[in-house]
Amino acid sequence: MRLPRLSVDPLAALFAALALVLLIVFLVMLGSTQPRSNGTELPYTTVQRKAAAGEVRNAVQLDYDHRLLITDRAGAEAWTSFPATGGLQDQLLTQLDRKGASVVIDAQSGKQAKRLIVQVLLPILILASLFALFMRVSQQADAGGMGAFSRWAGRRSKLGPGSTGGPSFADVAGAPAAVAELQELCDLLRFPERYSALGARPPKGALLVGPPGTGKTLLARATAGEAHAAFFSVSGAEFVESLVGVGAARIRDLFAKARAAAPAIVFIDELDAVGRKRGAGVGQGNDEREQTLNQLLVEMDGFDAGRGLIVLAATNRPDILDPALLRPGRFDRQVTVDAPDADGRAQILSLYLKGRPCEADVTPAEIARRCPGFTGAELENVVNEAALLSARAGQAAIGVDDLDEAIQRVVGGPRNDTHVLGPDELETIAVHEAAHAVVAAAHGDGAQLHQLSIVSRGRRLGRATTLMLDRDRTVLRRSDLERQLAVTMAGAAAERIAFGEVSTAVNDDLHTATQLARSMVTSFGMSSLGPVTIGEHSAEVFLGASLQELGGVGPGTLERIDAETREIVEEAETRAAKTLSANWPVVQAIADDLVAHETLADVQLAGHLAAVRAAPNGSGPDHGGPADR
The missing domain is CATH 3.40.50.300 (P-loop containing nucleotide triphosphate hydrolases)
Known part of the structure; x- marks a missing residue:
């Protein structure tokens, strides 16, 4: 096998070799600069006693290390540190000489220079060589050298x-x-x-x-x-x-x-x-x-x-x-670049479905009606999820059911089969969802209900899916918003009628209705406060640009905003309750079918809603659709 040729920069190799040699010299000299330690360490008093008893055969005085190495008559080696006072040191050496011990004095004249080289010069040279090596490598990788981090590398x-x-x-x-x-x-x-x-x-x-x-x-x-x-x-x-x-x-x-x-x-x-x-921050300096x-x-x-x-x-x-x-x-x-309308969604789906095997009844325009408000990325995810579901089931082509399930997965997540609901919970959710469908149908929606489900998905306990019958609308009148609020509050109204109290299933409904009602008061001028916007600012609080503006609404105005919002939501629930009372048998029939089948779609659902009577006090198009839980 022929090995590939490696391109080695000579200068980089030189710096690497120099750093390696200096490191070896450093390690060798480091050992020679360490204090000699022959044998075990003994207290100075023990060495004095051995010297007085004549047990020491020879001794070596290390001046720079300030140590004394001794060897006894049996050949055992030991060492001790010199005392702080020179008088005790001279006394010990005199006693060793008197007892016949051989005493050698080593001044260690070159050790101080070696330590200076090891502790100062060699580390500097090693670091300089490594720095030069890294700089050379960076120059080879990018012509900017050490300034490459400031160059665009996108x-x-x-x-x-x-x-x-x-x-x-x-x-x-x-x-x-x-x-x-x-x-x-x-x-x-x-x-x-x-x-x-x-x-x-x-x-x-x-x-x-x-x-x-x-x-x-x-x-x-x-x-x-x-x-x-x-x-x-x-x-x-x-x-x-x-x-x-x-x-x-x-x-x-x-x-x-x-x-x-x-x-x-x-x-x-x-x-x-x-x-x-x-300059929008608080206390910013040179950012x-x-x-x-x-x-x-x-x-x-x-x-x-x-x-x-x-x-x-x-x-x-x-x-x-x-x-x-x-x-x-x-x-x-x-x-x-806004979210596409119904025609745009159909075109996007056509692009993503192009080249994929699909069943004959898969129509991009029909699928587009089932996912209002979806962006291009969400539509691509729908098609991909449908392809995954088809492959998982061993199918040769993508079907409408796969696309329907994919839409449900994108909106609410996969089906939560581990969350088993009790009979009372199922009845509550069924009544809740049936109420949304009935009130929506009674108010003459511009959208047709396609599917009603009490299948648990993620945090959602049920969902009503709509088909848009006409073009997507972006401009809504006050009557449209009021009907949308009535549909949103229908679940809470039905629970009060059926059980005399509400459940935690109304949480998302209340949140949606409160936000819409507050926008009617503060943004759209659809309340007794008049045609003004209140407390609406485009700047974000964290930018610090509107801290003073956010405090410009008085407490009395805030109380009126809360009261108006509450009144609008309560009126919506009252309208929903009147509609439900007039159509309660239909609500009960839909709820019973939902408990039995979990999902009602198209013909089954349309058969129930055909018996719904129009809402009292007028009707009109409502493009908001049922609320999701």
């Missing part, structure tokens, strides 16, 4: 034609507005003369804003792929170090490399890690994060976007970014 890839695995806009779905905005950036990088002829100034940067999992990083990579540009990917946390100046140095090095590789896209993920508002942000601002001012360099960044917290980052000339535009 990921760089060339996307576009000839690249492997690079995404394009064809791999992105559910965000047509974001793709349209970023397509212009691609054209600016590929055909800059088209814009420069009209005097258009290319944007220097674009900020991708959206909740986690909506595909901001994928969009950035797809933009680089479409633009045929080098892609520099870095996380904002990589610039934040405890060493002063490291973050700013890495920013400079990153932009220098990006300019050299133009056309290029610099993508900074989680920009809020380095771009927080400056390293602020220096890094200052360098980023300077670098974005110092390059010409017409030369083929654009900065993309992503964050889900634009409210805490420094205003200097968001001004024109730095991040000229903000691209919102």
Whole structure:
């Protein structure tokens, strides 16, 4: 077998050999500088007694070590330390000489120099050799030498034609507005003369804003792929170090490399890690994060976007970014990447299901209706979970049941078969879930109930799954929110009707209803307090920017907010109770079926809900859907 050739740097080998030789010399000389210890240690009085009795045959006086080595008539060796006073030492030596012992005096003239070499010079030389060795090795690994820690060492890839695995806009779905905005950036990088002829100034940067999992990083990579540009990917946390100046140095090095590789896209993920508002803390001094942000601002001012360099960044917290980052000339535009609507979810599911064996009845549009509000990452997880379930069951293709179970697993977790509920608990949960379904149906939902279940998943004891019948809505009137509150409080109202008291199953319902009612009072102006926002601030408390503002709401106003919130929630429960009283036989029938079968879906559930009478005092679309426990 032929061994691979090893590349050895001669200078590094020299430093390593020098350090090894010095270490050997150090160990050898270290032994010669240690005090000689012949035999056992004896007290000085014992040596005096042996000398007086004539038992000592010879003695060696070690001046530097301040010791006396003796050998008795039997040949046994021992040693003792000299006394502090020279008179006792001379007396002992005189007595040894009188008794016929051979006394030798060793001045140890060279030992002091040896100790100086061993304790001072050799350690310095060894450390210097090792330092030179490590420095040489670091120079071989990175041209920056010992300053390599301040250089950017992130990921760089060339996307576009000839690249492997690079995404394009064809791999992105559910965000047509974001793709349209970023397509212009691609054209600016590929055909800059088209814009420069009209005097258009290319944007220097674009900020991708959206909740986690909506595909901001994928969009950035797809933009680089479409633009045929080098892609520099870095996380904002990589610039934040405890060493002063490291973050700013890495920013400079990153932009220098990006300019050299133009056309290029610099993508900074989680920009809020380095771009927080400056001076927002309490008692801050010279913060390293602020220096890094200052360098980023300077670098974005110092390059010409017409030369083929654009900065993309992503964050889900634009409210805490420094205003200097968001001004024109730095991040000229903000691209919102929100959760996809029903059509977008169907397109994303089509992408993830492409190339996977699926049964004939699997329709992406139908599956998309069953998971409202899901992001792209959650939809990818749904498809992956469905594939795992199919493989676990030994199936040849992914079925609708697998996708349904995958949605339930993503929302509530896997089925908790170890949590066995008693008959009373099952009845309580069944009545609770049946009440949500009946009140939702009585108020004329814009969403159709697809499934009702009392299967325990994680911390959830039951869930109602809906199918969106029309487009996703983002603007809701007060009547819509009131109906949503009535559906949310239906479980608590049913428990009071059926059992005369509520259970702990209403915990999540109360939390959801209280948050919604408080938002109606403080954010939406839907209360007697008037059309104002109260105590709503975009700045975070930990930033220290709004500590005084948070205390600007008086105690009387806070009491009125609590009273209004409580009144709205109580009215919602009252409306739900009236609806349930008018449809109690249907609630009981659904609850009985749930106890018997655990899950009701589609035809079974629709048969029960067909008998539900409309809610009193009006009806209308309610897109909130039943609450989950």
